[in-house]
Amino acid sequence: MKYLFIIGIAIAFLACAAKSEKESAISATNTPQKLSDEAKEYWYSGSAEITSYKLTQARYGELREGEAVMIFVTEPFSLKANTKADSPSKDNVNVLKLNFTKRFNTGIYPYSIMNSTFYPVNGGEFSLKASTSVQEWCGHVYMELQNKKKFEFVNHSYFEGESFVSSIDKAYLEDDVWSQIRLYPGTLKSKTKMIPSFFYLRLMHKEAKAYDCNMTYATNKDQTTELKISYPELERTLKIRFSTDFPHSILSWTETYPDGFGPNKKMLETTGKSIKSIKSDYWNKNNNTDEKMREELGLKF
Secondary structure, eight states: OHHHHHHHHHHHHHHHHHHHHHHOOSSBOSSOOOOOHHHHHHHTSSSEEEEEEEEEEEETTEEEEEEEEEEEEEEEEETTTTEEOSSOOTTEEEEEEEEEEEEEEETTEEEEEEEEEEEETTOBSSOSEEEEEEEETTEEEEEEEEESSSEEEEEEESSTTOOEEEEEOOOEEHHHHHHHHHHOGGGOOSEEEEEOOHHHHHHTTOOSSOEEEEEEEEEOTTSEEEEEEEETTTTEEEEEEEESSTTOOEEEEEEEEEESSGGGOEEEEEEEEEEEEEEEOGGGOOSGGGGHHHHHHTOOO
16 A cells, blocks of 8 residues: 555656646746757857848738848857946856847838847746837837846837836747747747737837737658747737757748738738858958858848
């Protein structure tokens, strides 16, 4: 009887652990992660990965042609200054920085938007900082999140009533998913609440908060994996296709949601399809002769 009792406890413990794993939220968990030797060689090579994309962007109820670029690079992040670290310190954290840019025109005037995230290389639940800027001829907007005891938001906008300072409970960030895919795609779980893309929040003037979402991903026969995130309340779905094998390159994405205002509002798809990817210390490529690298990436804007 004594041994049966012990076995029963062990079975119950394993069942609870399995349930906990099944119900856990998407994250690069609190457990520290370790890069493989292959990943270390790739991400700590002294250069950035630059990938260009053909962009079709939904805006004002119509589709606009443009360009997108993702720049991934590792760098030390200063927790004290909340910026890239300029000098060594025990408080610095190695991050995978993603600068994600989009450029497209709406009629006569252009849009230039950019999102930056600073995700801990050795794992963590959230970026240490995230920010988005939107520039167009009507004006510009800047939103920043700082990862403190809570998420501290600051938003500056030319729209009346949209500048704010707020503090909200922490929740998973959709903008972190891109870096999680590149570093630890196996840590992605199935269901959670999530703060949507800052691009989406600013362009659609939505509240910066966590929304219910469903998340699934599946490996395809062509050695790609598709990650799908759906937000029922927002009627929005994001699909990201990436290479299953390392370095888990982002190949394309499709974002579907009601776009536009008033009678122009309709369900449209924003898409990005990869053109070219290179590794470069681009910060040293600032001479006129270096513009040929833009041609290599297929960039026209």
